[in-house]
Amino acid sequence: xxxxxxxxxxxxxxxxxxxxxxxxxxxxxxxxxxxxxxxxxxxxxxxxxxxxxxxxxxxxxxxxxxxxxxxxxxxxxxxxxxxxxxxxxxxxxxxxxxxxxxxxxxxxxxxxxxxxxxxxxxxxxxxxxxxxxxxxxxxxxxxxxxxxxxxxxxxxxxxxxxxxxxxxxxxxxxxxxxxxxxxxxxxxxxxxxxxxxxxxxxxxxxxxxxxxxxxxxxxxxxxxxxxxxxxxxxxxxxxxxxxxxxxxxxxxxxxxxxxxxxxxxxxxxxxxxxxxxxxxxxxxxxxxxxxxxxxxxxxxxxxxxxxxxxxxxxxxxxxxxxxxxxxxxxxxxxxxxxxxxxxxxxxxxxxxxxxxxxxxxxxxxxxxxxxxxxxxxxxxxxxxxxxxxxxxxxxxxxxxxxxxxxxxxxxxxxxxxxxxxx
Amino acid sequence: xxxxxxxxxxxxxxxxxxxxxxxxxxxxxxxxxxxxxxxxxxxxxxxxxxxxxxxxxxxxxxxxxxxxxxxxxxxxxxxxxxxxxxxxxxxxxxxxxxxxxxxxxxxxxxxxxxxxxxxxxxxxxxxxxxxxxxxxxxxxxxxxxxxxxxxxxxxxxxxxxxxxxxxxxxxxxxxxxxxxxxxxxxxxxxxxxxxxxxxxxxxxxxxxxxxxxxxxxxxxxxxxxxxxxxxxxxxxxxxxxxxxxxxxxxxxxxxxxxxxxxxxxxxxxxxxxxxxxxxxxxxxxxxxxxxxxxxxxxxxxxxxxxxxxxxxxxxxxxxx
Numbered sequence: 150x151x152x153x154x155x156x157x158x159x160x161x162x163x164x165x166x167x168x169x170x171x172x173x174x175x176x177x178x179x180x181x182x183x184x185x186x187x188x189x190x191x192x193x194x195x196x197x198x199x200x201x202x203x204x205x206x207x208x209x210x211x212x213x214x215x216x217x218x219x220x221x222x223x224x225x226x227x228x229x230x231x232x233x234x235x236x237x238x239x240x241x242x243x244x245x246x247x248x249x250x251x252x253x254x255x256x257x258x259x260x261x262x263x264x265x266x267x268x269x270x271x272x273x274x275x276x277x278x279x280x281x282x283x284x285x286x287x288x289x290x291x292x293x294x295x296x297x298x299x300x301x302x303x304x305x306x307x308x309x310x311x312x313x314x315x316x317x318x319x320x321x322x323x324x325x326x327x328x329x330x331x332x333x334x335x336x337x338x339x340x341x342x343x344x345x346x347x348x349x350x351x352x353x354x355x356x357x358x359x360x361x362x363x364x365x366x367x368x369x370x371x372x373x374x375x376x377x378x379x380x381x382x383x384x385x386x387x388x389x390x391x392x393x394x395x396x397x398x399x400x401x402x403x404x405x406x407x408x409x410x411x412x413x414x415x416x417x418x419x420x421x422x423x424x425x426x427x428x429x430x431x432x433x434x435x436x437x438x439x440x441x442x443x444x445x446x447x448x449x450x451x452x453x454x455x456x457x458x459x460x461x462x463x464x465x466x467x468x469x470x471x472x473x474x475x476x477x478x479x480x481x482x483x484x485x486x487x488x489x490x491x492x493x494x495x496x497x498x499x500x501x502x503x504x505x506x507x508x509x510x511x512x513x514x515x516x517x518x519x520x521x522x523x524x525x526x527x528x529x530x531x532x533x534x535x536x537x538x539x540x541x542x543x544x545x546x547x548x549x550x551x552x553x554x555x556x557x558x559x560x561x562x563x564x565x566x567x568x569x570x571x
Numbered sequence: 572x573x574x575x576x577x578x579x580x581x582x583x584x585x586x587x588x589x590x591x592x593x594x595x596x597x598x599x600x601x602x603x604x605x606x607x608x609x610x611x612x613x614x615x616x617x618x619x620x621x622x623x624x625x626x627x628x629x630x631x632x633x634x635x636x637x638x639x640x641x642x643x644x645x646x647x648x649x650x651x652x653x654x655x656x657x658x659x660x661x662x663x664x665x666x667x668x669x670x671x672x673x674x675x676x677x678x679x680x681x682x683x684x685x686x687x688x689x690x691x692x693x694x695x696x697x698x699x700x701x702x703x704x705x706x707x708x709x710x711x712x713x714x715x716x717x718x719x720x721x722x723x724x725x726x727x728x729x730x731x732x733x734x735x736x737x738x739x740x741x742x743x744x745x746x747x748x749x750x751x752x753x754x755x756x757x758x759x760x761x762x763x764x765x766x767x768x769x770x771x772x773x774x775x776x777x778x779x780x781x782x783x784x785x786x787x788x789x790x791x792x793x794x795x796x797x798x799x800x801x802x803x804x805x806x807x808x809x810x811x812x813x814x815x816x817x818x819x820x821x822x823x824x825x826x827x828x829x830x831x832x833x834x835x836x837x838x839x840x841x842x843x844x845x846x847x848x849x850x851x852x853x854x855x856x857x858x859x860x861x862x863x864x865x866x867x868x869x870x871x872x873x874x875x876x877x878x879x880x881x882x883x884x885x886x887x888x889x890x891x
Contacts, residue, residue: 155573183696190697203742249685249704249726253742456724459664459682459706491727491744513725513748513767517817518795556793 204255210496212258212483213278214240216289217265222420230470236289236312237262238468239479247487256490260483272297279303284498285310287482289475292316292323299325308502310482312475316366320526321562324569327502329485329527331478335370337561338445341533341545342415342438343374344559348547351412355435356385357405357427359418367417367440384409388423398423402430415439442537445545448477449536454544457515481514481529485522488512517544518557526569530557591847592650593854593888594635595863596623597880603637604863604879605653606854608847608888611865611875617653620646625667626885629674635887638665638679645679645690650889660697662688667885669710669719671734678719678734680707687721689737699737703730711752711761718776720761722749729763731779741779746770753802755811755826764799764813771799771813773829783829785813792818801844803853805868812853812866814841821855821864823871835873837864845886856883 214236221231240260247258263278265271271294278286279301287310288295295314298304304327311319311330320334333341346352354375358368375382390401406414406427414431416439418424424441436442450471453461460480464472472480489504490496504510506527511519516532523530535543550559558564591608596619603623605615620639627636628650635653637646638661645659645668661668662681665688669678676698677690686700687707704723711720712734719732722745729752731741746768754761760782764771773783787797798816804826805811813822817840823833838857841864845854853866862876863883 151573186696190700203739246705246725249723250728250744253704253726253728254744456706462664462683488727488747511747511767519747519767519769551793555795557795 202252202255202257204253206257207255208490208494208496209257209259210285210486210490211261211283212240212244212285212287212486213261213263213283214287214289214479215263215265215275215278217271217294218267220267232470232473234468235473235475236287236479237476238464239312239472239476239481240287240483242463242467243480243483243487246484247490250487250491254491258483258487272301276301276303279307284308284496285486287312287479289313289479292319295319295328296323299323299328306498308498308505310478310485312478312482315363317370317562320528321568324526324571326506326527326571327498329482329505329522329529331481331485331529332474333445333447333531333533334528334561335367336373337528337531338533339367339370339374340377340560341445342443342535343371343378343380344545344547344550345443345535345543346413346415346438347378347380348549351436352380353411353413354380354382355406355409355411355414356382357414357416357418357424358385358387359416359420359422359424359440360387360389361420363419364417364440367419371415371417371439383411388418390423398426398430402427403432406430406435407432411435413438414442416441443535443542444537445533445535446474447531447533448472448474449534449541451536451539451541452515452534453541455515455517460515481512481520484514485510485512485529520557521555523558523564525564525567525571528561530555530560532557533560591889591891593845593863593886594626594628595854595856595879595883596626596637596885597861598622598624598858598882598884600880600882602880603635603653604883606863606877606879608852611877613877613879615653616880617648619648620644624884625665626887627668627670628887628889629670630672630890631674632889632891636668636670636677638668638885640664640666640682645677657695659690659692659695660688661690662686662700666708667710669712671712672714672716676716676734678710678712678721680710680721682706682708685723687719687732701732701737701739703732703739704728704742708750709752709763711754711763713754713758713776714756715758720752720754720763720776722752722763724748724750724766727765727768729761729774731776743774743779743781745772745774745781746784750800751802753804755804756806756808762802762804762811764802766798766800766816769794769797769799771802771824785824785829785831787813787815787818787822787831787834789815789818789820789834792820800842801855803844803846805846805850807850810868812844814844814855816840816842817859819857821853821866833871835866835871837866837873838862838876843885845888847888848890854886854888856886858882858884 292314309328416424428437506524514520520531533545546556546559593606595604603617607614621641625638635648661679664683665679666682679688689698704726706724709722721730729743746765748767751764771785796817801814811824811826820834838860840859841855843856855864862878865875
């Protein structure tokens, strides 16, 4: 009798304390109504998507993207597709980003894409663009092409943003006040890598240079960095084998790398002709760094810190592929213009140039700290991502390297060392 | 004798433990750490959706809402048991959100599609989307719920939205990469932090003019690492606390004079802040050192840090 009484009380207590489950099961009609509401919202969104300007357009800025068709050299590693549209989507996304602010302020931006074909002449095509009155150029060109542009009459009245050429000479003896370099120089990249290798105490190098001119320049920068950061280059060799390494790397590389006492093999092989085939084939077990292996980049597909995931996602949705360094440089150039025009409320070339080289300019470029231009040579100072093919290893400047103006200036040649005279 | 045992057992098992709890989203662990404020200990770690970031509570303290950014939706959990009750729809990649004063409407900033999504909490459906700038994040709301301020990280603007007709009233240009927008308790000012710009701008909500720009200078800390994110005002209008990111410090600002009074050293990459209901303690999430700091508001001192999951992002403290 008592037990029954106890059980009833327990039952009442548990019933009164059980939380009511809040489910709202929707009837079929409600589901249909919601589906209709979602469709209508989608339509309204698309209508709004024809984005209009909230203010009258007071400034329109024309930007021209210039790239050159190139002969595709035979590559050993045919894993990655050869891209013909590098820079295109970077510019497109940056244009849209500029317009999101521009629509609220009445600033319009327009872009023209010019791809100079193999048989066409860059200089004459460029002259045509200058005659049309175009003022802002984002270009994917190499050093000799940029130097040829510098000689054109009328070139001083426009601004050129370099998204590709890494040559130190363009930032030093061949610098020009209206040429802005978004791409990091070879010195910046080599310093970024060296700072990390010093941190790891991998201070004895075996340096391998490829046969091309750019390889030689990269190696030169690496040697400068080595001197700056007290690295010992134990052995230095140039790679001039031309055999198909897919077949013979197993035989050639060990002999090539035998004998020396080093910590890391640093390679300068921009075209990727042999650098990929060094890893795991060296005589001694050693990591590879430089243009392959642990590589310094301005942008990498593994980068996801500081909101970079957002940029990677937006780019991939738009283009269907990963953002490359040139894409990123093109994006940064167009955004730098947008940011400047937003803040100065003017697209006058001289005003824009002054603001870009001034100390108020700063752009969020998904690398944690703001990027800005070095006033003495127009090089964009920026963090450098050290990445292995599938993982981000580190970001330079490394901790501990200090600088009175900006830690980013511990990468590359600093103002006192610069031979650039604007 | 049996009955005394039963009744006392039932009494103790159902009486409520009076302690505030802090809920912290761990962005990389896909968990929420629950901390007992009195004990200053993690009492529970709950598995939640992917990439949890923004976290808030209903005013009655019964619900915890979490932005599961990579799942593209909001999770609504019971505050006490942390059991999932239901999901709310949102746009792609919801990051931060805020509830209306009556808790009947939820405004979500969707980082991936440049929209603020408005969700009806009763019907649990999307009511509307408001197009804003690129990568929206910050959400500030007046006490009466009439004005919503949303910041866009890439567009560098603070958008003032009329919540009655869901239209943008005005767009104010702020410094680079604005993250958080927070109205003062009297709704007379809205403070907007600019992560890359390194400043906090104070905007007058009626004139939409910037009245102050607060800069920060910390001896021995380089300027580029001063990246303001979280902003919280005390209810008495005395202090405003600003999290400075990789500068690893929280700035204490006099809310009236806008002068920085003190810098408090907390963990690494401090982003978000939350007060206990009595405003005696302020918690900060330190993303890179994976811990949460307890700040004594009266003494302006950091008292303890508690380890949580990886990359703690958001923090909310129960109102009761």
